[in-house]
Amino acid sequence: LASRDFHPEPTIVDVDGVQIGGGNVVIMAGPCSVESREQLMESACAVREAGAQILRGGAFKPRTSPYAFNGLGEEGLKLLAEAREKTGLKIVTELMDLENLELVAHYTDIIQIGARNMQNFPLLRELGKIRKPVMLKRGLSATIEEWLMAAEYVLSGGNKDVILCERGIRTFETATRNTLDLNAVPVVRRLSHLPVIVDPSHGTGVAAYVPSMSKAGIAVGSDGLMIEMHPNPAKALSDGAQSLTIPQFHSLMKEIKALTQAL
Ligand code: PEP
Ligand code: MN
DSSP states (O other), X not given: OOBTTTOOSOOOEEXXXXXXXXXXXXXXXXXXXXXXXXXXXXXXXXXXXXXXXEEEOBSSOOOSSTTSOOOOTHHHHHHHHHHHHHHOOEEEEEOOOGGGHHHHHHHOSEEEEOGGGTTOHHHHHHHHHSOSOEEEEOOTTOOXXXXXXXXXXXXXXXXXXEEEEEOOBOOSOOSSSSBOOTXXXXXXXXXXXXXXXXXXXXXXXXXXXHHHHHHHHHHTTOSEEEEEBOSSGGGOSSOGGGOBOHHHHHHHHHHHHHHHHHO
């Protein structure tokens, strides 16, 4: 069902009026984690002012260490909904387990499935049964074939609204957190009709490389970007090193607009 042979036209996922796929470049941005009302509202206002369409922010966080900040849970979801109310932005947030599916689906516009859960097949099957867009991140060591088969689990349940997100894969290279596999964009576009976006923040792990890789992501044909930004990256409770400041995000958005107009 994910294949272009089955469905030659690009799928356009309609997120309550924001269309993802078919050549539009949609920008999702916000902090890695929802930390507080002040932090989220400041981020949301900056995201809207810069002209992006979707606010990101994790309320349930998959952390490498169990002792790290795990997210605010439902409190974080409520803050995201409040930010949507205030700014008109749509929201995307991660769902980590079956237990919280109804809760997360109740608050969010797009359900993010993180890299670590890309092959959580029971979770994917449940997502197939609901009617809510799903953004499926590529697994840390997943091949493109495995990623498309993971999407197939959601599609085969009847949920057609799947967005793929390339977020870097694990390689031998240590200069960056992951290796952003931009090859995946044209490969996915040839094999599949599903929208594919690029996450240069997790893809590099370094804020200084995010602007170049964002522009590269657009140049290579992605349907959008997911970018981490934070009012004070040095104080971020997660992923500060890869988060842009608000001014950095604003200047990147200007470059992105110029680039998308040129294309
Ligand atoms: C995130 O988007 O903050 C995140 C945890 O992403 P990934 O699943 O790609 O690591
Ligand atoms: Mn993050």
